[in-house]
Amino acid sequence: MQLTAQQLKQAVGCTDRTAERWIEPISEACRLYSISTPRRMAAFLAQVGHESAGLAALVEGLNYSLENLTAVCKRAAAGSRWRSLLSRVKELARNSVGLGNAAYANRLGNGDEASGDGYRFRGRGPIQNTGRANYAGMRDTLRAKGVRDVPDFEKQPEMLEQPKWGALAAAAFWDTRNLNPLADAGRFDDITERVNGGQNGAADRRARYAKALKALGA
Structure with a gap:
């Protein structure tokens, strides 16, 4: 249609x-x-x-207030990454970069917290x-489909x-x-x-x- x-x-x-x-x-x-x-x-x-x-x-919004971040972490499943951040909510509230790096470190193809990958490759689109792995995978998937001039989303995530x-x-x-x-x-x-x-x-x-x-x- x-x-x-x-x-x-x-x-x-x-x-x-x-x-x-x-x-x-x-x-x-x-x-x-x-x-x-x-x-x-x-x-x-x-x-x-x-x-x-x-x-x-x-772009994923990560600028949580202390109250909202605490609630999100408490709702998260036991053993999950977000639940593990409950002890760090005062540090990470109103700290988008820190929260992104902490929440997504060492998963989804990202490096550790210090790498900055978590925030750099936060939810987009x-x-x-x-x-990082999904950004790279999306680049490769679109190119394999024959789409022309696909950017390298690893290098240009904002695209x-x-x-x-x-x-x-x-x-x-x-x-x-x-x-x-x-x-x-x-x-x-x-x-x-x-x-x-x-x-x-x-x-x-x-x-x-x-x-x-x-x-x-x-």
Whole structure:
């Protein structure tokens, strides 16, 4: 189907200006990765809308207040990286660089805290690609698909904030996790599991999905 700017605005929950800026990149990315039916687009745009707050937050926000960071760490699963940071909340509150480096050190292809990789490769783009390995993997995936002039996201991580590369990366992420069949079957919560690794923000994601289905006539 041919997505319009008005449908994108309604499905993602963005402004007119944002919809105009993103309509072509998202349409191109959806065509390339066969996100081509109303049900597929609705599921994709609902997840993108949640992860990026309506295409308004294209870089992971790590500037937590002490109260919010404490709550996040307490909610995290026992033994998880975020739970382990509970003893450091006073140090890491309102410290985006320190928190990013601590939260993502020695995982997702990142080096240790001192390397700065955690903050450098924090979540970016409409689907919040995270970690050095995923930035490099996205570069390689797009190049293997035949996309021309793909930047080296390891050297230029900020390029994932641009509509063209952000949209392509989000669609490629969708494809590598084989989410089109789940969208066809209406298994939206299973999609959330593969996107998020859990059900964080499930209520908002479902609400966005319902709006996207309506906007696209699915």
